[in-house]
Each structure stands twice: as C-alpha cells, then as structure tokens.
Amino acid sequence: xxxxxxxxxxxxxxxxxxxxxxxxxxxxxxxxxxxxxxxxxxxxxxxxxxxxxxxxxxxxxxxxxxxxxxxxxxxxxxxxxxxxxxxxxxxxxxxxxxxxxxxxxxxxxxxxxxxxxxxxxxxxxxxxxxxxxxxxxxxxxxxxxxxxxxxxxxxxxxxxxxxxxxxxxxxxxxxxxxxxxxx
Numbered sequence: 001x002x003x004x005x006x007x008x009x010x011x012x013x014x015x016x017x018x019x020x021x022x023x024x025x026x027x028x029x030x031x032x033x034x035x036x037x038x039x040x041x042x043x044x045x046x047x048x049x050x051x052x053x054x055x056x057x058x059x060x061x062x063x064x065x066x067x068x069x070x071x072x073x074x075x076x077x078x079x080x081x082x083x084x085x086x087x088x089x090x091x092x093x094x095x096x097x098x099x100x101x102x103x104x105x106x107x108x109x110x111x112x113x114x115x116x117x118x119x120x121x122x123x124x125x126x127x128x129x130x131x132x133x134x135x136x137x138x139x140x141x142x143x144x145x146x147x148x149x150x151x152x153x154x155x156x157x158x159x160x161x162x163x164x165x166x167x168x169x170x171x172x173x174x175x176x177x178x179x180x181x182x183x
Contacts, residue, residue: 001023002022002023003021003024006020006021006022019052020056022050022051023050026047028044029045030042038078039076041074042075045070045073050064050067051063051064059100060100061097061099062100063099063100065097065099065144066097066098066106066143067096069094069095071092072092073090074090076089083118084117085117086117088115089114090112092108092110094108095108098143099144106139106142107142111133111136111138113131114133115130123182123183124180124182125180126179127178129175131175132174134173137170139168142165142168144165145161145163146164147161148162
C-alpha cells in the first residue's frame with residue numbers, strides 16, 4: 001500500500017495528527033481446520049512493514065510509530081451441537097516501534113481468553129468469558145512522547161514535556177457473563 005499520509009497518535013494530547021507519506025507491505029495467513037466433528041482450529045498470522053517514504057527530519061527515522069509488525073492468533077473451539085460449547089484463544093502482538101528511529105519499542109504481548117457456553121434452548125444461551133485468563137501484567141498499548149502535568153500544561157510551563165513511555169495497562173483477569181436471546 002502506498003499512503004499519502006499516516007495518522008500518528010500524539011499521546012499527551014490524546015489526538016492523532018497526519019504525518020508523512022508511507023509504504024506498507026506484508027503477508028497474512030489464515031487457516032481454518034476441522035480435525036474432527038465439533039472441533040475447530042483456527043490460526044492467523046500477519047507480518048507487515050510500515051515505513052515513511054522520507055526520513056523524519058528531526059531524528060532521521062523512517063519507522064511508522066505503533067505499526068505492529070507481527071500478530072498471531074490461535075483458537076480451539078468445541079461445539080458438538082449440544083447444549084455445551086466453548087473455546088480457548090491465544091493472541092500475540094509483537095514489539096513495535098514507538099517512534100521513528102525504532103530505538104524505543106513496545107514490549108511483545110501474549111494473552112489467552114477462555115469461553116464456555118450453555119444453550120438453554122435454540123433461542124437462549126448463556127456464556128462465560130474469562131478475558132486475560134492468566135492475568136498477564138502487560139500494556140494494552142504503548143506510546144512514546146512528551147508528557148506534562150495538567151498544571152504545567154494549563155500554566156504554559158510544559159515546553160515539550162519529558163519524553164517517555166505512555167501506556168494503557170492491559171485489563172486484569174476479567175470474568176464476563178452473557179445472555180443471548182434470539183427472536
């Protein structure tokens with residue numbers, strides 16, 4: 001893909017802004033297998049490379065910040081058509097550049113989710129999801145940029161802020177109950 005501009009997130013301001021033109025290329029592989037009746041295995045792998053066409057004049061870098069270069073997903077689902085069904089899904093997000101030189105990178109992340117369900121009737125089902133099954137301590141997303149306190153920003157004394165990692169932590173293990181009714 002050839003893009004005329006990239007939208008890059010500015011963490012301290014909470015906005016995206018357009019940056020330079022970029023080029024992206026990559027490969028995706030998806031697989032869906034039913035090894036036995038009622039069992040499904042699905043696997044996805046995506047590799048991509050995103051680079052600005054011109055280097056950043058401030059630091060010489062060409063990496064597109066927060067463009068994830070490698071993702072993978074593996075799922076196992078059991079559904080024999082009876083009342084019980086469920087599955088397990090593993091997800092991987094590879095480390096990505098936080099700024100144009102790629103000297104600052106995020107931390108790679110593995111996570112697992114579990115689902116169990118019961119069909120009360122053909123039109124009513126209950127589900128239980130356990131998100132972040134192993135209670136991984138990681139960051140859902142990471143950014144690189146200058147940060148200021150609210151007082152510094154309001155007082156106009158921030159300047160460019162202090163460069164560092166801005167993060168949104170991954171939610172801890174979470175249990176979610178669901179009820180689905182069809183009409």
